[in-house]
Amino acid sequence: MTVPESFQAFLNENPDAAFHDWLRESAEPFWTKATAHRFTEELAEGTLDPQVCARYLVQDYAFVDSFVSLLGYAVAYAPAMPQKRPFAGFLAAVTSEENDYFLRSFQALGVPETQWRDPELAPVTAELLSVLQDSGRSGSYPQVLATLLAAEWSYLTWGLACGDRRPQAFWMAEWIDLHALPEFEEFVTWLRDETSRVGAAATPEVQQQMCRTFRHMMQLEERFFDHAYDPEARR
Numbered sequence: 001m002t003v004p005e006s007f008q009a010f011l012n013e014n015p016d017a018a019f020h021d022w023l024r025e026s027a028e029p030f031w032t033k034a035t036a037h038r039f040t041e042e043l044a045e046g047t048l049d050p051q052v053c054a055r056y057l058v059q060d061y062a063f064v065d066s067f068v069s070l071l072g073y074a075v076a077y078a079p080a081m082p083q084k085r086p087f088a089g090f091l092a093a094v095t096s097e098e099n100d101y102f103l104r105s106f107q108a109l110g111v112p113e114t115q116w117r118d119p120e121l122a123p124v125t126a127e128l129l130s131v132l133q134d135s136g137r138s139g140s141y142p143q144v145l146a147t148l149l150a151a152e153w154s155y156l157t158w159g160l161a162c163g164d165r166r167p168q169a170f171w172m173a174e175w176i177d178l179h180a181l182p183e184f185e186e187f188v189t190w191l192r193d194e195t196s197r198v199g200a201a202a203t204p205e206v207q208q209q210m211c212r213t214f215r216h217m218m219q220l221e222e223r224f225f226d227h228a229y230d231p232e233a234r235r
Ligand SMILES: Cc1ncc(C[n+]2csc(CCO)c2C)c(N)n1
Pocket: 060, 063, 064, 067, 094, 098, 151, 152, 155, 178, 179, 221, 224
């Protein structure tokens, strides 16, 4: 089944659909591959190889650092206080509790400081960082929304799919918790509604750009998980 190229055509076929439905469906098969990946399944089952987990977290620490800057752009570009507030609240959370999680995990997994502080970036990480940077510098609120929503909504989706499975090891259990907490779900639900509000009112050109960015992000999210298993793979 193919997804209509424009949001208007998608709406004609699905009159009750929201803009974010079009984004998600247009991002297949990557959406499903990124939200039901072997990595998150092994995380939930507690069978994830600590070395795979360490490799992932080192790259992700670099990712989250750039992600925080993108949230800063969201605060700047958001039209008014009702939108700035949720971004600012989330920004505060990501720069406090989450940073602490990474540092404790690096210690428990035996990752030396030189490695997490100044890691050699995998090609997929470098590509992700440049998408974040380009979105941030674009000056476009819709573009920032599409990028943030891809990263957040996909993580919430696998987080909720873990259900109540929590392995013994804190570096696995807490990584699931971070992406399944009610506060996180509340923020992502708000972000999804905000993206749909802005996307539905945007020009067809801006809608296309949001759709391309969301799909590209999802492709990179899948490759990001793959990399933890096969760091030498080149794609
Ligand atoms: C490659 C990659 N993509 C998305 C996320 C999701 N994410 C980035 S920052 C943040 C805030 C709260 O955890 C969340 C959910 C990630 N960690 N790594």
